[in-house]
Amino acid sequence: xxxxxxxxxxxxxxxxxxxxxxxxxxxxxxxxxxxxxxxxxxxxxxxxxxxxxxxxxxxxxxxxxxxxxxxxxxxxxxxxxxxxxxxxxxxxxxxxxxxxxxxxxxxxxxxxxxxx
Amino acid sequence: xxxxxxxxxxxxxxxxxxxxxxxxxxxxxxxxxxxxxxxxxxxxxxxxxxxxxxxxxxxxxxxxxxxxxxxxxxxxxxxxxxxxxxxxxxxxxxxxxxxxxxxxxxxxxxxxxxxx
Numbered sequence: 328x329x330x331x332x333x334x335x336x337x338x339x340x341x342x343x344x345x346x347x348x349x350x351x352x353x354x355x356x357x358x359x360x361x362x363x364x365x366x367x368x369x370x371x372x373x374x375x376x377x378x379x380x381x382x383x384x385x386x387x388x389x390x391x392x393x394x395x396x397x398x399x400x401x402x403x404x405x406x407x408x409x410x411x412x413x414x415x416x417x418x419x420x421x422x423x424x425x426x427x428x429x430x431x432x433x434x435x436x437x438x439x440x441x442x443x
Numbered sequence: 444x445x446x447x448x449x450x451x452x453x454x455x456x457x458x459x460x461x462x463x464x465x466x467x468x469x470x471x472x473x474x475x476x477x478x479x480x481x482x483x484x485x486x487x488x489x490x491x492x493x494x495x496x497x498x499x500x501x502x503x504x505x506x507x508x509x510x511x512x513x514x515x516x517x518x519x520x521x522x523x524x525x526x527x528x529x530x531x532x533x534x535x536x537x538x539x540x541x542x543x544x545x546x547x548x549x550x551x552x553x554x555x556x557x558x559x
Contacts, residue, residue, distance in 0.1 A: 372547060430545060435486050
């Protein structure tokens with residue numbers, strides 16, 4: 328079975344631009360979460376979506392937004408890019424059918440975003 | 444708010460030697476604890492998890508971890524390290540987030556290097 332897939336693999340943008348990152352969860356998983364991993368640090372939680380509803384949001388500015396589609400895939404959007412947004416963006420999926428709490432999250436390979 | 448501390452930023456061990464990576468957490472309720480491994484340029488792979496029950500949990504690749512509530516610790520161990528274990532290791536605690544969601548809070552990671 329395919330794991331979590333993310334696209335694109337790498338992306339280079341300039342300050343002020345907008346970016347869209349995409350994630351497809353493991354087949355049968357209904358929840359998707361997004362994390363930002365700055366070089367040399369642990370991942371930080373951005374969003375969680377389940378059944379197209381936002382279920383959790385981390386401490387990120389409103390420039391960050393996300394949505395989940397009927398097929399459970401998800402997009403993360405970042406507006407007005409700053410140099411500090413350069414990071415590895417990780418998507419994780421979980422089953423969600425038994426309730427979100429304590430679902431195990433499985434991670435994709437990430438999208439490396441560089442902002443110049 | 445929950446937090447995770449991994450006191451060792453870098454650890455170097457010889458191939459065949461034993462390994463222990465330290466993890467301390469802060470969380471007001473029963474913790475749900477995870478260890479993930481990240482190879483260079485890759486996403487996170489789940490090694491093991493603790494939800495409840497036996498405080499010694501077994502994972503993949505010969506890893507185990509022991510939950511000690513009195514010490515707020517969840518240290519990762521392996522009896523004999525292989526060169527392929529060189530990677531970055533992250534400890535994480537799961538907690539509720541927002542609208543019935545859940546999130547992972549990660550430590551800063553420990554980079555393991557293996558000497559031949």
